[in-house]
Amino acid sequence: MTDNGQNYVTLNNGAKIPQFGLGVYMINGDNATEEAVSEALKLGYWHIDTAHAYQNERGVGRAVKKNGINRHNIWITSKLWPSDYGEDKTPKAIDKMLNRLDTDYIDLLLLHQQFGDYIGAWKAMEKAVKEGKVRSIGISNFSGKRLDNLLANAEVKPAVMQVELHPYYQEKELRQRMAQYDTKFEAWYPIGHGDPKLINEPVFTKLAKKYGKTNVQIILRWHIQKGFIVFPKSTNPEHLKQNIDVFDFKLTPDEMQAIDALDKHQRYFTMSLEAQKSAFSSFKPAD
Numbered sequence: 001m002t003d004n005g006q007n008y009v010t011l012n013n014g015a016k017i018p019q020f021g022l023g024v025y026m027i028n029g030d031n032a033t034e035e036a037v038s039e040a041l042k043l044g045y046w047h048i049d050t051a052h053a054y055q056n057e058r059g060v061g062r063a064v065k066k067n068g069i070n071r072h073n074i075w076i077t078s079k080l081w082p083s084d085y086g087e088d089k090t091p092k093a094i095d096k097m098l099n100r101l102d103t104d105y106i107d108l109l110l111l112h113q114q115f116g117d118y119i120g121a122w123k124a125m126e127k128a129v130k131e132g133k134v135r136s137i138g139i140s141n142f143s144g145k146r147l148d149n150l151l152a153n154a155e156v157k158p159a160v161m162q163v164e165l166h167p168y169y170q171e172k173e174l175r176q177r178m179a180q181y182d183t184k185f186e187a188w189y190p191i192g193h194g195d196p197k198l199i200n201e202p203v204f205t206k207l208a209k210k211y212g213k214t215n216v217q218i219i220l221r222w223h224i225q226k227g228f229i230v231f232p233k234s235t236n237p238e239h240l241k242q243n244i245d246v247f248d249f250k251l252t253p254d255e256m257q258a259i260d261a262l263d264k265h266q267r268y269f270t271m272s273l274e275a276q277k278s279a280f281s282s283f284k285p286a287d
Ligand SMILES: NC(=O)c1ccc[n+]([C@@H]2O[C@H](COP(=O)([O-])OP(=O)(O)OC[C@H]3O[C@@H](n4cnc5c(N)ncnc54)[C@H](OP(=O)(O)O)[C@@H]3O)[C@@H](O)[C@H]2O)c1
Pocket: 022, 023, 024, 025, 026, 049, 050, 112, 140, 141, 162, 163, 187, 188, 189, 190, 191, 192, 193, 194, 195, 216, 231, 232, 233, 234, 235, 236, 239, 240, 242, 243
């Protein structure tokens, strides 16, 4: 992969993922997504995080195609929804995803949620890696018994685990638990879904002043130095520019510790497992 001045993280299968990217959750529709991704690609974002459930993979595919950057320099992650889980269903779902993204391969494919026939889906994903349709596979939002079950049945251990992760919710135990597989962590809601309370924490304001950066840039720099893979969402051109401009300064160990100390085990996403099971099982994203 060509070096564009950013950091890369080496996954447990040797693949190198750009540590910083753009998340496109809640960018509404393919046109708005194409626009945001095109803008981001111009700014040097070479990693896009989408999902079937976001219903904007075609917009991602169109932006990547038209931008003229070598496909091999761009990392595309997408996620399978539970309605596509199963040894029979998943291979067809992967082919449809390739079609929507208009690409020959997906860099990283994740199980989006821990419900349904996730073991059957994982087996099909392992097969898709052998077939070259997918390069790396991982999981999102798994916990407890379902995580144990997945790991016990997985021939290929997850390359990444994508979970809610930010200074208020740092998932220390889960990270320790996954260290034996060298599974890397991807942070969703990295800036607390834009929560002003998190963004305006005094420690960020103080460090922003010291480094001539914004509070959000301090939070993103903390993620980078923790080794997390991070892809804040934005459709605002100023935010897009600002968010990627975090590679020209370094927080000291004491400053990192001061941010570590903000951990309150406080999630923003508080839906119970039962409610998730019911809501996620009844939703079926369009093809
Ligand atoms: N696997 C999962 O279940 C899951 C769940 C949620 C998210 N994700 C992934 O994680 C990505 C990021 O999560 P997210 O988008 O929900 O939350 P986020 O990145 O923490 O926050 C996005 C919010 O922050 C605002 N923002 C962005 N840059 C800013 C800046 N510099 N200053 C002030 N506000 C700023 C954005 O508004 P503007 O657009 O106006 O900038 C938006 O409202 C998603 O896009 C998706 O790819 C995955």
